[in-house]
């Protein structure tokens with residue numbers, strides 16, 4: 084499988100180069116040259132496969148030119164060392180819990196897979212610096228996934244005072260090859276600093292930069308697996324399955340769409356957003372207007388210019404009608420989010436995090452009675468305890484000890500970032 088730039092079909096690279104380079108020229112993204120389909124009997128017999136076997140079948144066509152089959156099996160086994168259960172909430176509503184990884188958010192699977200691919204590629208090569216912007220969860224997952232991996236340094240940019248203490252602790256407490264940088268600005272500012280570094284020709288002569296944002300295809304591809312795992316658990320009900328994906332940068336949703344294109348029987352997707360409603364506006368009007376992000380309770384989705392929009396356009400060839408057939412989208416405010424956390428706790432004895440709550444509301448608003456609905460619980464409620472406590476009075480606090488945490492602070496300045504990178 085080759086990978087091509089979303090902006091230039093003549094820019095063709097291997098999986099290995101797509102992973103190491105992160106971005107294509109002119110800040111474009113890499114996409115698989117085509118989406119392979121899996122045989123129908125794979126889906127018919129999916130209950131007979133364990134998760135590692137499913138992952139192998141799904142991922143092999145995308146990576147086989149760059150990764151040996153036995154190495155892929157090892158990478159998968161290390162990546163998927165925790166469960167992804169579907170839990171019944173009520174009636175035809177289910178939740179897919181994606182928070183059982185080491186940093187308690189869904190990004191662990193992508194970060195673990197990518198770090199292992201990367202370390203396989205850079206073995207005995209030049210040292211690589213992973214530069215990543217985070218609204219909270221990416222940073223912790225990437226820090227954890229790459230911690231102590233030889234030949235790789237990680238620089239994480241996060242927006243000052245816009246991540247939870249729990250998230251900040253996960254990024255700043257590891258040390259060794261992990262460097263956390265607090266930026267005076269928003270997530271979008273962090274993301275544009277990262278993009279600027281990637282196109283800086285002078286800088287790239289001195290260091291070997293790579294990305295670990297969901298713009299890196301190695302983080303995106305393994306996220307397809309969630310949808311296969313959900314299908315495996317829900318297939319027995321023999322009803323159309325609708326999946327609601329709490330979305331920010333739209334990596335997780337894009338992965339779901341690729342899974343559907345591989346043949347996975349998902350009826351449709353719901354792109355659930357908070358007040359950062361660039362995508363729902365696009366779906367309803369056909370007009371895409373990226374804008375600065377606003378802060379909400381579901382901060383990992385505070386993205387005003389979703390990076391993976393470009394990939395969705397690429398998959399659908401900019402055809403709005405086709406997109407609308409597969410994806411509905413809705414924006415949910417903070418008040419409704421709290422209300423949902425509170426009511427789900429009272430009525431169904433289940434504690435949502437704010438992202439999952441957004442996903443659940445959108446699911447309920449867009450589900451028919453003959454369908455099975457599943458929303459993704461993308462983080463553990465503990466990770467967002469200050470929000471959850473606003474909805475559930477006696478939700479306990481975590482003790483976070485920031486004593487040994489290390490970070491560097493910079494203003495929203497590219498120059499200051501370059502200084503750090505060149506140290």
Ligand SMILES: *Cc1c(COP(=O)(O)O)cnc(C)c1O
Nearest residue numbers: 220331332333334335383461462
């Ligand atoms: C990153 C994140 C999201 C958004 O995922 P995207 O792939 O960026 O759309 C949603 N919820 C949580 C908890 C996250 O960490």
